[in-house]
Amino acid sequence: MASLLRSVKERAYVKKTEEEKRKQQETDLVPYLHKDCVSNILVRLPLDALQRSRFVCKPWYNIINNTKFIAAHLRRSESVLIFISAHRIETSYHFTMVPILSEKPNVVSVEARLNQSNSAFFLEQPLVNAASKFSIQFLEFKDGKSLIGEYNISCLGNIRATCNGLILLENKMKKGGLILMNPVTRKLMPLPLGTLSSKHNESYGFAFSSVTGDYRVVHLFRDELGYINCEILNIGKRSWREINGPSFGLLGWFGYDPLYAIGALHWIPQVDRSDYIVSLEVDKEKFHKIELPKSSRIYDRIVEVSGFLGFVTHNEANQIDVWILKGLFSDVWIKQHSITSGCILDMVPLFILRIKGDMVFKRDEDGSFYIYNFKLQEMTKVETVKGCVPLTTLYLPHVNSLISWCSTNETRDM
Numbered sequence: 480m481a482s483l484l485r486s487v488k489e490r491a492y493v494k495k496t497e498e499e500k501r502k503q504q505e506t507d508l509v510p511y512l513h514k515d516c517v518s519n520i521l522v523r524l525p526l527d528a529l530q531r532s533r534f535v536c537k538p539w540y541n542i543i544n545n546t547k548f549i550a551a552h553l554r555r556s557e558s559v560l561i562f563i564s565a566h567r568i569e570t571s572y573h574f575t576m577v578p579i580l581s582e583k584p585n586v587v588s589v590e591a592r593l594n595q596s597n598s599a600f601f602l603e604q605p606l607v608n609a610a611s612k613f614s615i616q617f618l619e620f621k622d623g624k625s626l627i628g629e630y631n632i633s634c635l636g637n638i639r640a641t642c643n644g645l646i647l648l649e650n651k652m653k654k655g656g657l658i659l660m661n662p663v664t665r666k667l668m669p670l671p672l673g674t675l676s677s678k679h680n681e682s683y684g685f686a687f688s689s690v691t692g693d694y695r696v697v698h699l700f701r702d703e704l705g706y707i708n709c710e711i712l713n714i715g716k717r718s719w720r721e722i723n724g725p726s727f728g729l730l731g732w733f734g735y736d737p738l739y740a741i742g743a744l745h746w747i748p749q750v751d752r753s754d755y756i757v758s759l760e761v762d763k764e765k766f767h768k769i770e771l772p773k774s775s776r777i778y779d780r781i782v783e784v785s786g787f788l789g790f791v792t793h794n795e796a797n798q799i800d801v802w803i804l805k806g807l808f809s810d811v812w813i814k815q816h817s818i819t820s821g822c823i824l825d826m827v828p829l830f831i832l833r834i835k836g837d838m839v840f841k842r843d844e845d846g847s848f849y850i851y852n853f854k855l856q857e858m859t860k861v862e863t864v865k866g867c868v869p870l871t872t873l874y875l876p877h878v879n880s881l882i883s884w885c886s887t888n889e890t891r892d893m
Contacts, residue, residue, distance in 0.1 A: 518542050522551050526663060526879050543881070553643065553880045558833045559620075559628070561646065561662070561877035563613035563638060587665055588612070589634040590652055611635065615646075615662055617877060620832065620839060624862045625848060628879075630662040637873070640685035642694060642739065644880030647685055657683075657696070659714065663879050673710055673719045676700035684737040684744040690762040694884050697744055697759060699724065699733070711764065714884045725766040729757050736875065738781050740788040741807050743767070751777050760807060772802050772812040778843065780828045783876075784815075785836070791828040799823055801838075818851055820858035830876035841874070 521532060521542060529552070533540050542548055612633040618625055636649025636658075644663065647670075650656030655675040660667040684697035696712040698719075709724040730748045737744040743758040753775040758767045771790060779792045790802040790812065801816040818838075825843040832839065839861075840849040848861035 514538070514542065518545075518548055518551075522548060522555060526556075529881075530663070549881045549883075553878065553882060555834070556644075556878050556880055557619065557835065558830060558876055558878050560618040560829065560839075560874040561615070561638060561641060562618065562872045562874045563615055563634070564872060565613065586614075586631050586633050589632060589648060589658060589660065589667060592665075592667060593650075593652065593658070593669060613637075617662075617879065618874070620837075620848075620850060620861060623850060623859050624864045626864060630665075632662055632665065638875055639683040640696070640736065641875050641877045642685040642687060644878050644882045645685070645694065645884060646877070647683060647696065659884060661880070661882060664881060664883070666883060668884070670696065670712060670714075671717055671719065673698050673712065674700055674708070679733065682733040682737060682746065684739070684759070686739045686744055686761045688761050689742075695761060697737075697761075699730070699746075701733075709759070709766075722764050723766070725757050725759075726768075729766075729768060735780075738783060738788075740781075740783040740786065741804065743807050745769075745781055745788065747775055747781060749775075751775075756781060758807065767807065769804070769807075770810065772814070778825060778827050782828055782830055782838075784831055789815075789831070791838075793824060793826075796824045797821060799826070799828075816853060818856075818858065820851070823858070829874060833878065 517539070521529060521539065524532060529543065533543050612635055615630050615632045615634060615638070617628045617630070619628055634648055635651035639647040639649060639657065641647070644661055646660050646662060648658040648660055650658045650669055653669070653672065655672055657670040658667055659670055681698065681700040684699075685694070686697070687694050691713070693713055693715040695714070698710050698712070700708055700710075702708055706727055707724045707730050708721070710719045710721050712719045730746060732748060732750050733746075734750055735747045737746045737759075739745075739761075742762060743760045745759075746757045747753050748755070748757050753771065755768050755770045756775075758769050759765070760767060773792055775790070776793060779790070782789045782791055784801070784803055788804040790804070792800050792802065794800045794817075797819055799818040800814055801818070802812040803815045804812050823840075826840040826849060827843055829839045829841055831837065836853060838851045838853070840851065840858075841847070842849065848863075849858055850861055851858045
């Protein structure tokens with residue numbers, strides 16, 4: 480019996496020794512990396528690879544979900560154009576040979592996710608006819624070429640506004656409702672109803688308040704008497720409240736989406752010949768009238784330029800001027816650039832790439848994209864190498880990020 484017990488102890492000792500040797504060999508092959516070093520590597524990964532890296536191990540999951548990491552990733556992320564297009568569907572046939580339209584297995588339906596907690600039916604059947612849905616996609620620009628990226632998300636409504644990687648979607652399941660969503664993480668939340676209004680008589684803005692540390696949705700709408708009213712939704716409090724709108728007659732048209740820059744949301748009030756812009760100071764919630772350096776025409780736009788407010792205007796048939804306003808209460812517009820390149824009369828400025836600093840244009844005549852390199856002073860036509868770009872869709876500047884509206888620390892760290 481004693482010899483048997485000694486034999487068992489010896490085998491256990493040998494097994495423990497072999498296990499320690501194996502672990503030591505693995506450590507020698509894969510040396511320990513400090514968490515900051517791993518974070519610095521992960522933040523440079525493409526977004527799809529970063530999403531998969533969450534599930535490699537628990538330490539990586541904790542790093543990627545850290546608010547400082549999310550803020551660092553946002554600072555390194557290049558801007559894109561987000562849009563919706565006709566949803567691609569799969570066709571199958573029942574035994575009666577009747578075609579059945581359905582979602583692809585890897586496509587997430589926004590409306591189904593909103594309702595799946597109420598009934599198991601939505602997990603097995605399409606919520607609505609798949610043919611009436613849209614796909615949420617994005618267009619990124621690299622080396623003079625454009626590529627269409629997929630979120631694999633379908634929806635019924637349009638995108639109304641964007642901010643820091645979050646988007647506002649129309650909630651078609653509730654008239655006048657909105658859905659707050661991050662298309663990268665696919666996290667979403669329905670927002671409470673505000674004042675109902677028709678599309679051509681309202682405008683939505685979306686911004687982050689650095690004072691309160693929360694996201695705000697701004698809703699402008701015209702009443703029956705022609706006055707512009709304003710209500711604001713604080714995402715954290717989930718409640719609408721009314722504030723004083725702009726003075727009567729300042730805003731005559733809601734066709735242009737508002738732009739956020741220098742702490743305010745800005746609207747161009749007319750489709751043509753606007754001498755000023757209407758601005759809402761987000762933190763103090765007050766409207767201001769800011770004179771433009773020259774009258775805005777049909778193809779002129781306001782854009783964000785490195786955190787400042789930019790005004791891009793067509794001076795002549797072959798010249799575009801870029802004006803900069805560095806402060807909300809500064810009346811001095813500075814002409815920073817003049818672009819001269821062939822016939823550029825119908826080129827509409829869309830946005831400026833936040834990392835590279837190049838300006839992206841869309842030609843009104845054929846819907847083609849152009850990029851202007853300020854350093855080289857060159858205008859080049861963008862080649863579409865992946866996907867088919869819709870010609871009539873609405874494009875909104877966007878950035879793919881891991882930002883959440885539940886935690887504001889990552890946005891404060893920006």
